[in-house]
Amino acid sequence: MPRWESDAQGRLERAALELFETQGYERTSVAQIARTAGLTERSFYRYFPDKREVLFAGNELEAHLVGQVEAADPGLRPLEALLAALRTADEVFRSREFLLRRVRVIAASPALAERDLIKLADIAEALVPALGRRGVEPDRARFISDVAIAVSRRATSRWLADPDATFSALVDQAAAELCEVVAPQA
Numbered sequence: 001m002p003r004w005e006s007d008a009q010g011r012l013e014r015a016a017l018e019l020f021e022t023q024g025y026e027r028t029s030v031a032q033i034a035r036t037a038g039l040t041e042r043s044f045y046r047y048f049p050d051k052r053e054v055l056f057a058g059n060e061l062e063a064h065l066v067g068q069v070e071a072a073d074p075g076l077r078p079l080e081a082l083l084a085a086l087r088t089a090d091e092v093f094r095s096r097e098f099l100l101r102r103v104r105v106i107a108a109s110p111a112l113a114e115r116d117l118i119k120l121a122d123i124a125e126a127l128v129p130a131l132g133r134r135g136v137e138p139d140r141a142r143f144i145s146d147v148a149i150a151v152s153r154r155a156t157s158r159w160l161a162d163p164d165a166t167f168s169a170l171v172d173q174a175a176a177e178l179c180e181v182v183a184p185q186a
Contacts, residue, residue: 017101019032088168124149
């Protein structure tokens with residue numbers, strides 16, 4: 001097998017997703033993923049620490065959101081800055097088809113569902129210092145970032161279900177729903 005393989009990480013991700021869909025996460029081994037991708041187990045571990053991580057590779061979304069919060073208008077309130085960042089998150093999303101397949105695989109596996117929640121918590125935690133640099137106290141920043149992640153989860157699930165919807169509009173819709181729940185009209 002050649003030492004260098006073009007798009008090895010992408011091939012491993014695609015192979016893992018296909019195998020997880022056809023035989024389930026629990027019944028899929030790293031060796032099977034590597035073999036399906038035309039690579040070795042050693043190559044797999046060059047890109048991923050374990051098989052769960054293959055569906056959660058990269059921190060593009062985290063880095064994007066932190067960058068957007070830091071670049072946001074200083075006059076925006078903290079939640080407004082986070083919502084502005086969220087409205088642009090689809091700029092770094094993978095393809096809708098890949099994400100839909102990924103969501104189904106995650107839903108079928110408690111281990112992957114747990115990893116998904118951990119990754120969302122990691123993103124929320126990464127946003128705390130970004131809000132801190134905007135003068136927000138850490139406990140408050142964590143609360144605000146958790147609220148923003150909840151808005152993001154609602155908007156993302158709707159975005160995946162509705163190919164005609166724009167992600168930014170769905171973020172606004174989820175934020176408006178949050179406002180209705182927190183401060184209902186009399």
